Amino acid sequence: MSDWPPGLVSSERLTLSIDAMGGDGAPQMVVKGIALAHERHPEVHFLVFGDDSRLSPLLEQAGPAVQRVCQVHHAADAIRNDAKPSAALRAGRKSSMRFAIDAVADKRAAGVVSAGNTGALLAIAKFVLKTLPGIDRPAISTYFPTERGETVMLDLGANVECDADNLVQFAVMGEVFARHVLGLKQPTIGILNVGAEGAKGNEAVRKASEILQASPLPIKFSGFVEGDDIGAGTVDVVVTDGFTGNIALKTAEGTARMFGVFLREALTKSPLTHLGALLARPALTELRMRVDPRRYNGAPFVGLNGICIKSHGGTDEIGFANAIDVAIDLIRRDFNERIKEDLERLIAFQTEPASAAAS
Amino acid sequence: MSDWPPGLVSSERLTLSIDAMGGDGAPQMVVKGIALAHERHPEVHFLVFGDDSRLSPLLEQAGPAVQRVCQVHHAADAIRNDAKPSAALRAGRKSSMRFAIDAVADKRAAGVVSAGNTGALLAIAKFVLKTLPGIDRPAISTYFPTERGETVMLDLGANVECDADNLVQFAVMGEVFARHVLGLKQPTIGILNVGAEGAKGNEAVRKASEILQASPLPIKFSGFVEGDDIGAGTVDVVVTDGFTGNIALKTAEGTARMFGVFLREALTKSPLTHLGALLARPALTELRMRVDPRRYNGAPFVGLNGICIKSHGGTDEIGFANAIDVAIDLIRRDFNERIKEDLERLIAFQTEPASAAAS
Numbered sequence: 253m254s255d256w257p258p259g260l261v262s263s264e265r266l267t268l269s270i271d272a273m274g275g276d277g278a279p280q281m282v283v284k285g286i287a288l289a290h291e292r293h294p295e296v297h298f299l300v301f302g303d304d305s306r307l308s309p310l311l312e313q314a315g316p317a318v319q320r321v322c323q324v325h326h327a328a329d330a331i332r333n334d335a336k337p338s339a340a341l342r343a344g345r346k347s348s349m350r351f352a353i354d355a356v357a358d359k360r361a362a363g364v365v366s367a368g369n370t371g372a373l374l375a376i377a378k379f380v381l382k383t384l385p386g387i388d389r390p391a392i393s394t395y396f397p398t399e400r401g402e403t404v405m406l407d408l409g410a411n412v413e414c415d416a417d418n419l420v421q422f423a424v425m426g427e428v429f430a431r432h433v434l435g436l437k438q439p440t441i442g443i444l445n446v447g448a449e450g451a452k453g454n455e456a457v458r459k460a461s462e463i464l465q466a467s468p469l470p471i472k473f474s475g476f477v478e479g480d481d482i483g484a485g486t487v488d489v490v491v492t493d494g495f496t497g498n499i500a501l502k503t504a505e506g507t508a509r510m511f512g513v514f515l516r517e518a519l520t521k522s523p524l525t526h527l528g529a530l531l532a533r534p535a536l537t538e539l540r541m542r543v544d545p546r547r548y549n550g551a552p553f554v555g556l557n558g559i560c561i562k563s564h565g566g567t568d569e570i571g572f573a574n575a576i577d578v579a580i581d582l583i584r585r586d587f588n589e590r591i592k593e594d595l596e597r598l599i600a601f602q603t604e605p606a607s608a609a610a611s
Numbered sequence: 612m613s614d615w616p617p618g619l620v621s622s623e624r625l626t627l628s629i630d631a632m633g634g635d636g637a638p639q640m641v642v643k644g645i646a647l648a649h650e651r652h653p654e655v656h657f658l659v660f661g662d663d664s665r666l667s668p669l670l671e672q673a674g675p676a677v678q679r680v681c682q683v684h685h686a687a688d689a690i691r692n693d694a695k696p697s698a699a700l701r702a703g704r705k706s707s708m709r710f711a712i713d714a715v716a717d718k719r720a721a722g723v724v725s726a727g728n729t730g731a732l733l734a735i736a737k738f739v740l741k742t743l744p745g746i747d748r749p750a751i752s753t754y755f756p757t758e759r760g761e762t763v764m765l766d767l768g769a770n771v772e773c774d775a776d777n778l779v780q781f782a783v784m785g786e787v788f789a790r791h792v793l794g795l796k797q798p799t800i801g802i803l804n805v806g807a808e809g810a811k812g813n814e815a816v817r818k819a820s821e822i823l824q825a826s827p828l829p830i831k832f833s834g835f836v837e838g839d840d841i842g843a844g845t846v847d848v849v850v851t852d853g854f855t856g857n858i859a860l861k862t863a864e865g866t867a868r869m870f871g872v873f874l875r876e877a878l879t880k881s882p883l884t885h886l887g888a889l890l891a892r893p894a895l896t897e898l899r900m901r902v903d904p905r906r907y908n909g910a911p912f913v914g915l916n917g918i919c920i921k922s923h924g925g926t927d928e929i930g931f932a933n934a935i936d937v938a939i940d941l942i943r944r945d946f947n948e949r950i951k952e953d954l955e956r957l958i959a960f961q962t963e964p965a966s967a968a969a970s
Contacts (some may be wrong), residue, residue, distance in 0.1 A: 287726065318740040322917070336807065336810060336961075345868075396714075397869075397873075398869060399868075399869050399872050399873075409805050412805065412811075412812060412813050413813060428771065431761050444858055446768050446771065446854055446857040446858065447851070449693065451695060452771075453771060454771050454772060454854060455853070478858070478861050479857065479858040479859065479860065479861025479862035479863075479864070480861040480864050480868070481865065482862050482865055482866070483862070483865030483866045483867075483868060483869035484865055484868070484869070492858075494805065495805055495812070495813060495855065496854065496855055496858055498837075498838065499803055499837070499838040499851075499855055499858070499859050500838065500858055500859060500862045501806075501838065502837050502838025502839040503838035503839065503841050503842070503859045503862045503863050503866070504862050504866040505838070505839050506838060506839030506841055506842030506843055506863075507841075507842045507862070507863040507864055507866040507867055507870075508842075508843060508870055509758075509839070509843070510756075510757060510842035510843070511866075511867055511902070512870075513758050513872040514756075514758075514901055514902065515874070515896050515898055517889075518894035518895065518897050518898040518901075519891055519894050520726075521893075521894055521897075522893070522894075524890055524891075524893075525890065525891045525893060525894035526891050528886075528887045528889065528890030528891030528892075529887065529891055529894075530795075530887065530892070531883055531884065531886050531887030531890065532877075532878055532883075532884045532888055532891060533690065533864030533887075534880075534881070534883075534884060535877035535878050535880055535881075535884035535887070535888075536877065537878050538880075539873050539874055539877040542873055542877075543870070543873065545870060556686065593736075600623030
């Protein structure tokens with residue numbers, strides 16, 4: 253391990269903190285992911301938290317170039333996948349996950365990536381990093397392919413129950429995400445509901461819709477959208493509570509997988525369809541890549557006072573490297589500062605709606 | 612119009628009530644759907660409610676065989692698609708929908724099919740037919756293809772908010788559906804949640820899970836399932852509240868459509884992939900048929916004291932005929948009696964758990 257001085261963010265240098273013990277294939281998958289990310293981002297340095305005796309040989313294998321940008325910090329514990337968030341927060345003080353998050357709080361790293369236990373990561377990150385001013389609860393967000401480009405969705409499971417204010421905050425954060433990460437000029441926002449009409453749905457979605465409609469923020473609120481609008485890409489940002497969002501996202505993943513299975517079964521039925529599939533292989537490969545979940549791996553916890561990216565636990569090194577890309581991207585775009593600016597405007601409006609609307 | 616005497620259900624005769632004015636393509640789509648269903652079920656007679664001046668020429672076109680099994684009943688009004696359920700209930704007393712449901716309450720028909728406004732249909736059906744003993748709220752249910760066969764899901768939008776008792780009742784009704792309609796011997800049941808562990812989710816799903824785990828009913832409760840378990844077909848019955856269920860079902864439909872669009876785009880990119888698609892056409896047609904929503908059209912409102920089937924409003928005659936098939940199937944299988952039997956056992960347990968469990 254080289255002992256380079258810790259640097260945070262500059263054009264030549266950016267330091268990320270990595271929980272090396274989270275995820276089904278950890279720590280091997282994580283180190284391989286770092287190696288892949290290093291090829292794309294040679295300027296990024298990694299504080300790698302985990303079991304030193306397992307990490308050192310893996311980094312050895314990864315070669316001197318990767319070793320040069322990695323600094324291993326031993327952590328005796330790892331948060332188990334089935335640990336309850338509250339227990340992880342209490343008992344996980346010497347875990348790789350906690351150490352990795354601490355590094356962001358201590359400004360030794362500009363962001364953290366973990367493929368570990370989602371609930372634990374959220375609880376520890378919220379406790380250690382705190383939320384941004386004006387945000388009650390952070391949300392898990394991601395973006396994925398649709399018929400009409402890419403769409404951001406949040407919350408994906410951080411908050412099982414949400415009130416209207418939570419949803420409004422998610423809308424603001426999602427809009428910033430779509431603008432600064434997806435590069436959309438004027439992203440449209442919709443609230444997920446069981447119908448497009450104003451009278452449908454529960455109180456939280458109806459009230460959130462009213463607040464957003466009255467908001468002086470320069471955002472394009474399109475009202476309610478339904479489940480099939482997600483795949484259609486009707487809006488750029490889909491806002492929902494964590495219970496519905498988690499289930500919708502996983503339902504979409506499951507349906508895409510089912511469709512893939514059906515397609516394979518259909519194409520391998522006869523010699524003729526087999527030949528057809530062979531000729532169409534480049535197209536089918538392209539299709540598979542287009543919906544490859546690894547390309548969309550890396551869900552930011554938005555609303556935290558620090559960049560924290562959750563990688564899917566079942567991903568491989570390609571997916572983990574993508575989660576690292578997401579972290580770097582958010583840091584380079586000063587994502588949290590952008591959210592803060594928009595939130596300040598929203599809070600000003602909510603405290604004094606008349607004057608804010610008039611100004 | 613022949614003036615056959617109204618008969619309800621026998622091996623030679625079954626009478627259905629049809630709201631001919633609901634759905635985007637009504638009444639033409641409805642009459643064509645009846646004609647298609649007639650080919651498969653020559654013993655079924657139809658009470659057709661709607662605008663006589665529009666229905667008569669359509670039935671004329673459909674030919675004498677169809678006319679012989681149809682009896683048109685004029686209804687001056689039709690419930691609009693954007694009507695609120697409460698307004699439809701109050702002001703829609705002379706609508707085709709109301710008349711069609713009345714016919715079931717009056718035992719002139721054994722069941723009703725409508726492609727009209729879902730909320731209105733539910734409100735009127737609940738008011739006119741009432742719920743089965745032990746059922747607080749009816750649920751919208753359907754079944755659809757998965758990797759491992761077909762899965763029943765409910766509620767799909769009748770109840771935006773549900774408590775644990777509602778979910779338990781849905782589980783019982785869904786189990787009866789899977790057993791008697793899909794013909795499964797011992798269907799497995801799962802409650803949709805954001806994680807498989809017992810501590811996850813909201814209070815309603817956790818409590819419903821506890822009740823089902825303790826239940827003496829001979830049902831196979833598998834605990835919690837997640838969104839991706841829907842497409843995987845992990846369980847035969849997926850139980851959820853109407854908000855989540857509606858969004859999950861529509862998300863799955865939207866994802867399947869998106870996948871179809873991506874597949875078409877990929878296959879038409881080059882002459883070679885075009886040729887491949889041509890050779891694989893039988894397979895692709897089969898795939899399309901396998902996920903064709905028309906084949907799964909017709910969602911029963913379960914828990915009502917009468918058979919009431921909601922057809923998708925945007926469907927065509929093939930889909931509407933399928934909804935008629937569903938109605939006939941439920942009637943022939945004495946579906947509501949089966950639900951009543953299982954509910955009585957559940958209620959006996961909930962009132963006196965100790966003695967019921969001991970018996």
